[in-house]
Amino acid sequence: MYFKQRKHLIFVTLLFLLNGCVVEFNGSRTSNENQFILDVKMMNQEEKHELFLKDGDMIEVNSDVSKGEMQVSIVHDETNESIYEGNLKGGFKFIITVHSDGKYIINVNGKNAVGYIEFKKIEKK
Numbered sequence: 001m002y003f004k005q006r007k008h009l010i011f012v013t014l015l016f017l018l019n020g021c022v023v024e025f026n027g028s029r030t031s032n033e034n035q036f037i038l039d040v041k042m043m044n045q046e047e048k049h050e051l052f053l054k055d056g057d058m059i060e061v062n063s064d065v066s067k068g069e070m071q072v073s074i075v076h077d078e079t080n081e082s083i084y085e086g087n088l089k090g091g092f093k094f095i096i097t098v099h100s101d102g103k104y105i106i107n108v109n110g111k112n113a114v115g116y117i118e119f120k121k122i123e124k125k
Helices: 002-019
Strands: 025-031 035-043 046-053 058-076 082-097 102-122
Touching: 025 046, 035 046, 035 058, 082 102
Parallel strands: none
Antiparallel strands: 025 035, 035 102, 046 102, 058 082, 058 102
């Protein structure tokens, strides 16, 4: 009986330790009405941010993902229209032009991700 209890205690302890080994987010997050920045040492979770944009506004995307991957989607909240979907690895810089007014949801899902990603609102002149 003692052996059975000890075996169970060891199993529960190992399960607890292994579950705690996954780092979900270690880094910094900056977000406001003009930008969304993630600078991460490790990311294994989803982060979201809303930007309110007008027709003709742009989103400048800068990224440098040195390890793992960051899956990104940008969706118009009202119409559910996706204006961008991609899996970012390495360094990228590109601009997305918006064609409808409204709220846009930026979703970044990190998987063992290390690096930097920035979404910057550029208003139409």
